[in-house]
Amino acid sequence: MKAVLQRVTHSSVTIEHEVVGEIGQGVMVLLGVTDGDTERECDYLAEKAINLRIFEDDEGKMNRSLLDISGEMLIVSQFTLCADCKKGRRPSFISAARPEKAIPLYERFIQRINSHGIKTATGRFGADMKVSIKNDGPVTIILDTDDIMTAAE
Template identity: 50%
Template sequence: MRFVVQRVTHASVTVDSQVIGKIGNGFMVLIGVADTDTREIADKMVKKLLGLRIFEDENGKTNLDIHTVEGELLLISQFTLYANCRHGNRPSFIEAGKPDMANEMYEYIIAKCKEQVPVVEKGEFGADMKVELLNDGPFTILLDSDQL
């Protein structure tokens, strides 16, 4: 499982010219699921995500987590995080989770985040989405379950 976490001052996702998710200060997270991922892996990833201390404290140090700053989450499914570009120039996505399983994992992650964060917005699995954000910092972190 892979999360691309961006600290944002605001972010939104649009489908068919309609904004379906919008947040203020918090994290916009792209979520990639592999066929080998499980709920246990998702639990570890969510714990790591919500524990990240990458918001600035009163001294300008990145020392605060999303709970402390009352941050919000925008969670976007992103199978292209499993693009394999080793051979040729056209990416292969065979390492990405099959749609039914990946969607189930994505919805599970959303539910787990909602248990702890009051504002959790989401994209639409499998849709053509337009994502806008203002990356604060910029601050972007890649979380990979293979490295946890």
Template identity: 50%
Template sequence: MRALLQRVTEASVSVDGQIIGQCGPGLLILVCALPGDTPETANALATKVSKLRLFKDDAGKMNLSILQTGGSALVVSQFTLAADTSRGNRPGFSGAAKPDEAERLYLHFAKALQDCGVATETGKFGADMAVTLTNDGPVTLWLDTDAA
């Protein structure tokens, strides 16, 4: 799986002008399932995200996890993280998991993150979503489970 994490003071996702998911201080997590990913892959990614020390401690150092700060997460499916831009000017997305499998793994990841103790909301898989956020830092990290 692939995830782009952004530390935020707030984030929300809307469909047809209605907010369907949001978080306060915490993480906006854009997630893409890749061929070969499994529920175990999603579990491992959720565990990693829950323990990453991306938040400031009293000394101003990034030394605390989302669990330690009591932060929340907004998880949004993002198949475009699998874009192949190596040829031409139009990205290809054949590197993303098939939609049914991708949705299952995306929802599994969100549930696994919640099971780790992180308050988690989601977007709507396959929908045309409007995502708003206020970056904190900014702090942005790219995670690939096959590179871990």
């Protein structure tokens, strides 16, 4: 799984001129599910995302997590994170999971975040979405379970 986390003061997702998800201070997550992902990667990434210390403490150091600040999370599916751009000029999305695999893992990720009492909002899987992000800092972190799970083992 791949995720782009952006620390935000506000973020929303709009579908056909209707705001379907909106948060205040917290994290905007663009989530890409690859063909080889399992519940193990999903659970690991969810725990990493909520515990990553990317919010400032009283001394201005990034030392607080989403849980520590009682922040919110907007989660948007983003299969284009799985793009392979090694050859040519047109990205290949062959490694992106098909919807029948990606949707249950996307929903599991949301459930794992909710299980910690974090207020979440979402986009709509497969929809044409317009995402508004007011990046705070700016702070943007890229997580890839292929990289972080290998390092943790």
